[in-house]
Structure formats: structure tokens, C-alpha cells
Amino acid sequence: MNTMFFVMTVASLILLTVISPDSAFSIMISGAGSAISLAVKLCAIYAIWLSVLDIMQKIGMSRALDKLFSPITKRLFKGESEQTRQYITLNFSANLLGMGSAATPLGIKAMEGMQDGSDKATDNMILFMVINATSIQLLPATIIGLRSSYGSASASDIILPSLISTVISTVCGVLLAKAFSFPSKRKKKTEITLPQPLKGAKLK
Amino acid sequence: MSKFILPVFIIVVLIIGYVKKAGVYDSFVEGSRQSVKLILEIFPYICAVLIAVELFSLSGLNAYFSRFLAPVFNLLGIPSELCELVVIRPLSGNGSIAILENIYKTYGADSYIARCGSVIVGASETVFYIATVYFSTTKVKKLRYAIPISLFSCYLGAIFACLLCRFI
Numbered sequence: 226m227n228t229m230f231f232v233m234t235v236a237s238l239i240l241l242t243v244i245s246p247d248s249a250f251s252i253m254i255s256g257a258g259s260a261i262s263l264a265v266k267l268c269a270i271y272a273i274w275l276s277v278l279d280i281m282q283k284i285g286m287s288r289a290l291d292k293l294f295s296p297i298t299k300r301l302f303k304g305e306s307e308q309t310r311q312y313i314t315l316n317f318s319a320n321l322l323g324m325g326s327a328a329t330p331l332g333i334k335a336m337e338g339m340q341d342g343s344d345k346a347t348d349n350m351i352l353f354m355v356i357n358a359t360s361i362q363l364l365p366a367t368i369i370g371l372r373s374s375y376g377s378a379s380a381s382d383i384i385l386p387s388l389i390s391t392v393i394s395t396v397c398g399v400l401l402a403k404a405f406s407f408p409s410k411r412k413k414k415t416e417i418t419l420p421q422p423l424k425g426a427k428l429k
Numbered sequence: 430m431s432k433f434i435l436p437v438f439i440i441v442v443l444i445i446g447y448v449k450k451a452g453v454y455d456s457f458v459e460g461s462r463q464s465v466k467l468i469l470e471i472f473p474y475i476c477a478v479l480i481a482v483e484l485f486s487l488s489g490l491n492a493y494f495s496r497f498l499a500p501v502f503n504l505l506g507i508p509s510e511l512c513e514l515v516v517i518r519p520l521s522g523n524g525s526i527a528i529l530e531n532i533y534k535t536y537g538a539d540s541y542i543a544r545c546g547s548v549i550v551g552a553s554e555t556v557f558y559i560a561t562v563y564f565s566t567t568k569v570k571k572l573r574y575a576i577p578i579s580l581f582s583c584y585l586g587a588i589f590a591c592l593l594c595r596f597i
Contacts (some may be wrong), residue, residue: 238482256483260476276460283451358579365551377538394586
């Protein structure tokens with residue numbers, strides 16, 4: 226992440242110094258400014274969803290959801306507590322329904338539950354992030370709305386290709402994450418101190 | 430139909446909560462408190478990422494970078510008109526929506542390019558944003574292979590998106 230951040234900002238700044246030096250600083254400020262307006266917006270959305278979540282937990286609704294999905298989540302995320310699994314299930318449900326902003330606070334809580342105290346992401350954390358990052362949304366409602374507002378005759382004809390595309394990317398992500406977690410698990414069992422697999426990956 | 434789901438869901442939760450004496454008001458106070466805490470924790474990450482993304486897209490580096498990568502994307506079946514979108518998609522949600530709107534204006538919302546772009550945006554996520562925000566409250570500093578796998582899978586999805594739009 227550090228390398229990536231450095232390359233992006235320095236390369237952009239050098240380019241800006243050459244073509245329009247006076248706008249460089251204002252662009253940085255506008256970036257920070259959009260972070261503030263985004264944070265305010267997110268704070269409002271999270272306040273609602275965390276409140277609803279709190280009630281759902283009190284009335285046992287999230288436990289019921291967990292029971293429904295536990296055959297899948299138990300297999301995918303081995304060794305996680307029931308509480309963490311509940312957050313994972315709720316995060317997936319929110320994502321499936323296309324409520325990405327409701328899914329984020331749940332995802333953060335799930336991640337907190339999965340950490341093992343070290344500074345390295347665990348296999349389950351990576352799997353969880355990959356599933357979130359490859360999107361599991363059933364209906365791209367925002368895009369359909371946007372398309373019809375630009376005069377599309379059949380705005381919803383992207384539903385099927387989107388669904389297939391997102392299933393392909395998610396399945397590919399899960400398989401890869403499982404494949405990569407295999408050597409690290411074997412290493413733990415046999416306790417051979419091998420050099421880290423994929424040293425290049427941690428740079429990003 | 431789908432616009433009813435959200436309010437109805439919240440009404441149901443509220444009614445069950447009230448009947449079961451779960452303290453609905455207390456829950457909203459607690460939820461709002463947690464929200465403020467959470468935002469304070471993730472804000473520094475959002476801010477740093479957005480400064481970099483804003484510089485990247487407004488400096489024009491994004492356009493140069495996309496032009497540079499265009500031959501590679503063409504080879505994989507992604508039209509060159511969509512390169513900029515594909516490059517910005519994992520970095521910024523708002524940025525990719527803005528580019529998509531531009532595509533709708535330039536090529537028409539029902540063109541092949543526009544449909545491909547819609548599927549690419551609709552079927553993927555802001556990978557780097559998720560990577561920073563989801564891990565922000567944990568001690569984790571090393572994401573190991575998380576980002577490469579996510580990016581690879583998303584690009585595979587994008588390639589298939591362009592392929593599927595030809596037939597469907």
C-alpha cells in the first residue's frame with residue numbers, strides 16, 4: 226500500500242508540476258474535501274444501519290440468519306466464532322441486496338472478529354475481503370437507474386451479464402484465495418520455517 | 430417492488446424490537462454512537478486514499494496510463510474506449526460513475542460500449558477502498574495476497590463482461 230500510494234501521488238504531482246503547477250495543491254485539497262463529505266454521508270448511513278443491526282441482534286434475528294447460512298459460512302470460514310459468523314452472514318446479505326454502505330460496518334466488525342493479533346492478514350480475512358471486493362450484488366440497481374436516466378430503451382438488459390460476470394469473478398476469487406491459503410496452512414502444521422510465500426504481494 | 434423492501438424491512442425490525450422490549454430508542458442511540466466512532470477510525474484511511482485518487486484522475490495521469498495499457502486490454506477483448514473506466518474502477522466508485530456517465534453521453538446508453546461499461550461497474554467493487562476500510566480497525570498491516578487476487582478476479586470478470594455483452 227505504501228509503495229502504491231507513493232507511486233500514484235508522486236507520479237501525478239510530477240505530471241501536474243509540468244502541465245499546471247498552480248492546480249496541484251488545490252487538487253490535493255479537493256481530494257481531502259471529498260473524503261470529508263463522503264465521511265459525513267457514510268456516518269449518516271452507518272448510524273441508521275448500526276442501529277437497525279443492534280435491534281436485530283437483540284431480537285435474535287441475526288442469529289436466525291446465521292443458522293440459515295451457516296452450512297455455507299461454516300465451510301468457507303473455518304474456526305470463526307458464532308458472533309463473527311453472524312457479521313459475515315449479515316455482510317453478505319447486505320451485499321447481495323446491493324446495500325454496499327450497510328455492508329461496510331458489518332464487514333469491519335467481521336474483520337475485527339477474525340484477526341489473530343498479528344500484523345498479517347489471516348487466510349479467512351483475505352477470503353472475506355476477496356469476496357467483498359469481487360462484488361456479490363444480485364441487482365446493480367444504481368447502474369440501471371443511471372442508464373435509464375440517460376435514455377436507455379432497455380436499461381435492465383445488463384442484469385444477466387452482470388450476474389454472470391460477478392459470479393465468475395467471485396468464484397475465481399474464492400478458488401484463488403483457497404489455493405493460496407493451502408501452503409500457509411501446511412506450513413503451520415509441519416512447522417517448517419520456510420520463507421514467506423508470495424513475498425512480492427505484501428508490498429502492495 | 431424492490432423500493433418497498435427497505436422501508437418494510439426496517440418497519441418489521443422496529444415492530445418486533447418494540448414487542449420484544451428490545452429498547453428501540455436505546456438501540457438508535459447506541460448505533461449512532463458506534464457510527465461516529467467508526468467514522469473517526471476509518472476517516473484517515475479514506476482521506477489518504479482519496480487524495481491519491483483525486484491526484485491520479487485529475488492530473489490526467491489516469492488517461493495516459495489507460496492509453497499505455499490499451500493494447501493489453503484490447504488483446505483481452507476490452508475495447509480501448511473502456512480502458513480509463515477499467516483502470517479507475519478498483520480505485521474510486523465516484524470516479525468510475527463519472528466516467529460511465531461520460532460514456533453514456535458520448536456513445537449513447539444502449540451502445541455496446543455503454544453496456545460493457547455498465548456491466549463492468551455493476552459487477553465489480555472498489556477494491557482498494559475495501560482493502561483500506563475493511564482492515565482499518567484491525568492491527569493488520571500486511572494484506573499478503575488479498576489485493577492481487579481481488580484485482581485479478583475483477584479483471585477476469587471485466588473480460589467476461591465484454592464477451593457476454595456481445596451475445597446477450
